[in-house]
Amino acid sequence: MSLKHAILAVLSHGDRTGYDLVHKMDGSVANFWPASHQQVYLELKKLDELGFVQYREKEQKSRPDKKVYKITKTGIGELKSWAEEPLVIATPKDELMIKIFAGHLLEPKHLANELHRVRELHQSKLDEYLAIEKTRFQGKLTPDRLAQYLTLRRGILFEKSWIEWCNESLKRL
Amino acid sequence: MSLKHAILAVLSHGDRTGYDLVHKMDGSVANFWPASHQQVYLELKKLDELGFVQYREKEQKSRPDKKVYKITKTGIGELKSWAEEPLVIATPKDELMIKIFAGHLLEPKHLANELHRVRELHQSKLDEYLAIEKTRFQGKLTPDRLAQYLTLRRGILFEKSWIEWCNESLKRL
DNA sequence: CGCCCCATGTAAGCAGTTACATGATTAC
């Protein structure tokens, strides 16, 4: 399971609340390991029981209290030994490809409209990533920032490959 | 859920046994919706109960008997109306990106070795796809074959984007 | 007055994985 390790990886870059983990993650883990708030709070609880994280309650006036989570030494150890294991590549699931595979049953026009729409969605995601690259990853990077940048670059190349595929597919239809 | 529809999509291209669905799917659905044999047999059972597929038992000498599944008219209807719904893009889960995100905790050399290894895995997948393209998708294609070809092209562009990412990441490390 | 943001949780159910189970034939 990887949500546990995704959370530990984020916490290795700095302390966060459950709410932060779910939301403020632009250009970060949310783009390659999405999770609902329910799932995140559940995993934080488990990680706490395992001793991989600790939290301190922080009272706030005019806002609900919150729990700020911090990764422990044991947590860092666990994350490191997990990250060192050789990766087994999992083929990603892709619903659109199933629809395309069934595309011979549909109106070509309907399919083309859908491809246009999907292309625009990927284009705006790409624009978003490029903006982050421009504003937040210029010049020399520390190892910590480089790790984050590499994941952003993956997002950029991924979105580009989608846009390219949409374009060539539209030509072939 | 999509495994049901993945199976229906394959059956819309021709009759198959459960065994076929799990195995002989090179350049097909297995590359974007992998499933274990247990899962496939279970879904076939459910699809049968729903009336979306039918099977005839086929006795074989010197081989175990098998069930050849065929999509029904109701099944085609279900597949079509599902495929016509606008797609909601799901961000794919990617374990490697979590490891990269935690990369600042690892030896740079270890990370580089891992990236080399991953690149080779994607390269061989790409070679496989390119071979299929060359041998099986030359010349003018029927709508049915075109649908299959587009999914293959997606695989090709996907693997290329991985190789490119590995190369640029290795330079940055 | 209603909607969005902040902030955290429980419970039921479904999709998918891992483990267990069987058995004949063919190829080396």
Next chain:
DNA sequence: GTAATCATGTAACTGCTTACATGGGGCG
């Protein structure tokens, strides 16, 4: 003889989704 291929299933468990639940503050 032993490994791989063909062929189909059940049972237990885990990860994740969907639905339900609460409640104050700020903004228009």
